[in-house]
Amino acid sequence: MKKHQMLIAGKWVDPAGGEWFESLNPFTGAAWALVPRGGKEDVDLAVAAAKAAYEGPWRKLTASARGDLLRKFAELVAAEADKLAEIETTDNGKLIAEMRGQLKYVPQWFHYFGGLADKVEGRVIPIDKPGVFNFTREEPLGVVVAITPWNSPLLLATWKLAPALAAGNTVVWKPSEFSSVSAFAFAQLFERAGFPPGVVNVITGYGNEVGEPLITHRDVAKVAFTGGDRTGEHVYQLAAKGIKRITLELGGKSANIVFDDADIDEAVKGVVSGIFAATGQTCIAGSRALIHRSIHDKFVEKLLALAKTARMGNPLDANTQVGPITTQPQYQKVLDYIRIANEEGAVCRLGGGPASRPECGSGWFIEPTIFTGVKPQMRIAQEEVFGPVLSIIPFDDEEEAIRVANGTVYGLAAGVWTTSIRRALMMAERLEAGTVWVNTYRAVSYMSPFGGYKRSGIGRESGIDAIREYLQTKSVWIDIAGSAPNPFVMR
Ligand code: NDP
Numbered sequence: 001m002k003k004h005q006m007l008i009a010g011k012w013v014d015p016a017g018g019e020w021f022e023s024l025n026p027f028t029g030a031a032w033a034l035v036p037r038g039g040k041e042d043v044d045l046a047v048a049a050a051k052a053a054y055e056g057p058w059r060k061l062t063a064s065a066r067g068d069l070l071r072k073f074a075e076l077v078a079a080e081a082d083k084l085a086e087i088e089t090t091d092n093g094k095l096i097a098e099m100r101g102q103l104k105y106v107p108q109w110f111h112y113f114g115g116l117a118d119k120v121e122g123r124v125i126p127i128d129k130p131g132v133f134n135f136t137r138e139e140p141l142g143v144v145v146a147i148t149p150w151n152s153p154l155l156l157a158t159w160k161l162a163p164a165l166a167a168g169n170t171v172v173w174k175p176s177e178f179s180s181v182s183a184f185a186f187a188q189l190f191e192r193a194g195f196p197p198g199v200v201n202v203i204t205g206y207g208n209e210v211g212e213p214l215i216t217h218r219d220v221a222k223v224a225f226t227g228g229d230r231t232g233e234h235v236y237q238l239a240a241k242g243i244k245r246i247t248l249e250l251g252g253k254s255a256n257i258v259f260d261d262a263d264i265d266e267a268v269k270g271v272v273s274g275i276f277a278a279t280g281q282t283c284i285a286g287s288r289a290l291i292h293r294s295i296h297d298k299f300v301e302k303l304l305a306l307a308k309t310a311r312m313g314n315p316l317d318a319n320t321q322v323g324p325i326t327t328q329p330q331y332q333k334v335l336d337y338i339r340i341a342n343e344e345g346a347v348c349r350l351g352g353g354p355a356s357r358p359e360c361g362s363g364w365f366i367e368p369t370i371f372t373g374v375k376p377q378m379r380i381a382q383e384e385v386f387g388p389v390l391s392i393i394p395f396d397d398e399e400e401a402i403r404v405a406n407g408t409v410y411g412l413a414a415g416v417w418t419t420s421i422r423r424a425l426m427m428a429e430r431l432e433a434g435t436v437w438v439n440t441y442r443a444v445s446y447m448s449p450f451g452g453y454k455r456s457g458i459g460r461e462s463g464i465d466a467i468r469e470y471l472q473t474k475s476v477w478i479d480i481a482g483s484a485p486n487p488f489v490m491r
Contacts, residue, residue: 003034004180006042006204007187009049010197015205016041023181026093026324027314027363033091035180038205043172043213046201050143050170051219053198058170061196063118070114070166073193074107080189081106084154084182086316092150092179093324093363094278095315102155109158109446109462113166116467120167129491131481137474140168141245142221144470145214147207147235149227150179150326151281151386154186156249159450159461160224161200167470169222172201174211176227178327180204207231215239222246222470226283228384229410229455236458247459247469249283250452251384252412254433255405256286256441257395260294262417263439268302270415270441271390276310276368277442279323280388281330283456284413286441288374288381290401293394300372300392304350307368313359324363325387331364334387338369341380346371346391376404384410398423406432411453415441434460 003020005012015036022031036042058066077084085099120138127134146160153175164171175183183202190200203210215223215238222245225235229250239246256274258267274286291299315323325331338352351367366388374381374391381391395401405414413435416427424438434451437443444450449460459469485491 001032001034004036004184004204006036006038006046007184007191007200007202008042008046009052009201010191015039016045021177023091023178024328025090026326027316027361029328029362029364033181035177035204038203038210040209040213042203042205043210043217046172046203047143047214047217047219049198049201050172053196054140054142054170057196058168058199063120063168066166066168067114067117069193069195070110070117070162073189073195074110074114076189076193077110077186078104078107080185084185087182087185088153088179089315091181092153092326093315094151094281094326095320095323097318097320098278102152106155106158109162112446113162113467116464117166117168120467120471125475131479131483132491133478133480135476137476138471139474141470141472142169143219144169144171144222144224145220146171146173147211147214147223147225147227148173148175150176151278151283153179153182156226157183157186159226159249159466160247163461163466164224164470165199167467169470170199172203172214172220174203174205174214177204177206211235212238215244216242218242220244224469225249232457245469247461248452248457249450249459249461250412250455250457251386251410252283252285252452252456253288253382253384253408253410254284254286254413254415255288255290255431256415257290257401257405257417257427258292258295258299259401259416259418259420259423260292261419261423263419264295264299264302266439267417268299268306270417270439271303272306274415274441275390276307276322276388279325281326281386282442284435284442285386286413286415287385287390288405289390289392290395290404291392292401293396296392296394300349300370304370307350307370310368312355312357312365312367314361322368322388324360324365326364328364330386331366334366334385334389337380337383337385337387337389338366341371341374341378341389341391344375344378344380345373346378346380347373351388376407382408398426402427402430406430409455412456413437
């Protein structure tokens with residue numbers, strides 16, 4: 001079993017406390033790597049390294065030179081994509097087909113933000129005061145902490161690292177304790193691309209032991225976090241103590257809404273993709289299907305027929321469609337929600353428990369599960385499950401669909417299936433969600449802003465909006481009149 005080290009100041013180092021913990025393979029349940037258990041001492045070293053790099057070599061590079069490094073890194077990731085995908089799949093159980101696709105797409109973020117690095121411009125303000133020249137500078141923040149969850153470790157880190165580095169910040173990245181292993185291989189590529197030591201540091205360990213000292217460290221300027229909303233709330237409170245900038249990408253309970261004028265077969269595929277792809281372990285999971293009552297029964301029959309064909313098994317097999325749950329606690333949580341849904345009176349039409357198919361080995365598998373008869377106020381329709389569990393809720397008209405779709409504390413994404421352009425545009429306007437897909441689902445791009453409304457988060461990742469999250473504006477005033485005005489009044 002490989003015993004990994006952390007990357008601090010360009011050196012691979014053991015944790016100060018001399019402890020490691022096991023990372024488990026979700027398909028076998030067996031340990032396959034040893035991850036350093038970092039602590040406060042390591043945090044102090046990592047932040048000091050990031051600060052020194054920010055004030056030293058990184059600051060001295062032009063924005064174009066930073067862009068060159070990001071593009072070089074992108075090429076290295078593209079060359080290593082298959083290897084990185086295999087590590088992620090072994091570590092977090094996501095399908096190899098999905099991880100390969102993700103890792104081949106990840107370089108685009110570094111190309112895009114590498115290109116954007118030297119297009120960040122200030123403004124000259126046609127100021128209303130005589131004898132003064134006023135302009136703005138867009139400046140980096142300093143040391144940025146990136147904290148990422150276990151479900152898409154490298155993609156979600158990329159969403160933070162690419163804009164943060166393009167804007168001129170340095171980074172300390174803490175991956176999830178459940179899926180840290182790909183971070184080590186990824187970080188080596190920053191070294192190979194020629195980033196100065198300390199620009200990117202990777203520190204692993206438990207959320208409370210590493211995450212908290214990182215967030216509260218006085219030399220950290222910003223925290224970019226993806227994870228659950230309860231942890232996000234705690235992170236927000238910790239960051240507030242230091243008046244730190246924050247980006248929060250949190251959970252969701254996204255509605256996938258199918259109207260009676262939709263192409264039903266396409267909508268069925270869209271609903272399946274929304275909840276069973278990635279075993280439902282995505283923030284954008286379309287975990288509530290809102291189906292117009294007039295097509296409800298026909299839709300459910302077609303949905304059951306398609307969901308039943310899902311091939312479960314080894315996530316490293318390219319033919320597998322539904323893999324294991326990534327962590328043992330998450331496996332238990334999904335089973336708890338299935339029990340709660342049954343107790344609440346929802347009707348289980350498919351699955352409803354652990355998968356005991358031979359091809360599932362000893363992994364943490366749960367059968368694709370579909371509940372009908374779900375009422376909007378049930379816990380199964382309000383709380384994020386983060387697993388392959390779909391709640392189906394019938395509706396009668398547009399107003400009811402909007403009320404139910406918006407009737408949770410979350411607002412990450414929504415899907416609308418309709419052939420009416422009026423309905424598509426009206427729903428896109430009225431849904432309280434950071435992303436609305438019409439006649440498609442689960443599409444993301446480096447060019448398009450992503451983030452949550454309401455309890456699903458603060459700030460945006462990807463697209464031009466994202467680089468703004470890592471910049472601050474300075475206003476510079478220069479006297480060009482040459483004579484001092486009255487010093488006792490404001491100029
Ligand atoms: P968690 O909120 O449990 O953890 C997220 C990260 O925060 C992990 O690195 C975790 O470390 C760390 N952490 C935990 N406790 C603390 C703490 N006290 N202080 C600082 N950091 C801490 O989320 P999961 O890893 O369970 O991921 C699943 C969640 O992520 C889901 O709710 C999902 O919706 C959300 N998510 C949101 C996305 C979005 O873009 N909106 C995308 C993907 C997922 P450790 O693992 O070591 O505890």
